[in-house]
Amino acid sequence: MASSEEDGTVEEKENNNKKRTKSTLATAWLTFYNIAMTAGWLVLAIAMMRFYVQKGTHKGLYRSIARTLKFFQTFALVEVGHCAIGIVRTSVIVTGVQVCSRIFMVWFITNSIRQIQNEESVILFLVVWTVTEVTRYSYYTFKLLNHLPYFIKWARYNFFIVLYPLGVAGELLTIYAALPFVRRSGMYSMRLPNKYNVSFDYYYCLIVVMLSYIPLFPQLYFHMLRQRRKVLHGEVIVEKDD
Numbered sequence: 001m002a003s004s005e006e007d008g009t010v011e012e013k014e015n016n017n018k019k020r021t022k023s024t025l026a027t028a029w030l031t032f033y034n035i036a037m038t039a040g041w042l043v044l045a046i047a048m049m050r051f052y053v054q055k056g057t058h059k060g061l062y063r064s065i066a067r068t069l070k071f072f073q074t075f076a077l078v079e080v081g082h083c084a085i086g087i088v089r090t091s092v093i094v095t096g097v098q099v100c101s102r103i104f105m106v107w108f109i110t111n112s113i114r115q116i117q118n119e120e121s122v123i124l125f126l127v128v129w130t131v132t133e134v135t136r137y138s139y140y141t142f143k144l145l146n147h148l149p150y151f152i153k154w155a156r157y158n159f160f161i162v163l164y165p166l167g168v169a170g171e172l173l174t175i176y177a178a179l180p181f182v183r184r185s186g187m188y189s190m191r192l193p194n195k196y197n198v199s200f201d202y203y204y205c206l207i208v209v210m211l212s213y214i215p216l217f218p219q220l221y222f223h224m225l226r227q228r229r230k231v232l233h234g235e236v237i238v239e240k241d242d
């Protein structure tokens with residue numbers, strides 16, 4: 001009896017040690033990840049400002065930063081993994097929608113259709129994303145290091161009120177500008193007859209994506225408003241499970 005109690009205590013201790021090692025590893029990884037992402041988005045911010053100051057135009061700006069943007073925005077996919085394995089307390093669905101819609105904008109719209117890369121709407125969403133991400137990743141970094149300046153916390157939970165609608169406007173206007181080129185070129189589309197007997201029209205797919213902002217964007221926006229009330233005003237919010 002005594003020995004089984006002792007076993008229990010040893011087991012508990014081992015479990016606690018394992019949990020502590022896991023959480024130390026997770027914190028170390030998240031700190032590295034957030035520092036790297038803050039640096040990446042800062043590099044993008046500086047590159048965009050330098051381009052504009054040197055050339056005096058936004059034309060060619062996307063091309064000049066495309067590689068860095070694709071790298072850092074695509075790398076954000078690991079955030080969905082963070083939620084899935086439970087090292088951050090965020091919904092997989094909310095994060096998944098946010099990250100996938102950005103990756104879609106980068107790879108399947110802006111990068112694929114050269115003719116729209118100089119649209120003002122592209123610059124709009126690029127500037128909005130950059131301000132958002134520099135703020136967001138520096139917030140997570142300082143928080144993990146237990147040295148969070150109030151200004152960063154305030155910015156993280158206030159900037160989005162204006163930046164989210166602006167970002168969405170930039171994204172929707174860019175997809176809208178892409179529609180004629182997609183229709184004319186028939187890109188990413190499959191017409192019948194073909195050996196798979198499948199038909200797919202990217203033009204209509206883009207219209208569906210645009211329409212899907214109507215139900216999805218308010219959910220992300222209200223999620224952030226709830227986070228804001230929780231973090232800035234200390235409200236206790238009962239979250240529903242995914």
Ligand SMILES: CCCCCCCCCCCCC[C@@H](O)CC(=O)SCCNC(=O)CCNC(=O)[C@H](O)C(C)(C)COP(=O)(O)OP(=O)(O)OC[C@H]1O[C@@H](n2cnc3c(N)ncnc32)[C@H](O)[C@@H]1OP(=O)(O)O
Nearest residue numbers: 088089090094095098101104132140160163164167216227
């Ligand atoms: C395949 C085709 C798809 C097509 C879909 C089309 C539909 C698209 C509709 C969607 C429109 C999106 C448009 C969008 O792209 C436009 C913009 O982004 S504009 C820019 C403005 N945007 C924003 O400000 C929002 C940015 N995004 C986010 O903040 C997050 O992605 C979001 C998931 C929305 C919310 O974040 P979260 O729930 O994580 O909130 P918190 O930051 O408060 O974090 C909660 C807790 O988790 C901890 N955490 C999270 N991440 C980390 C991390 N990396 N490192 C450390 N800790 C982390 C955080 O500290 C919190 O912990 P605690 O509760 O202890 O405080």
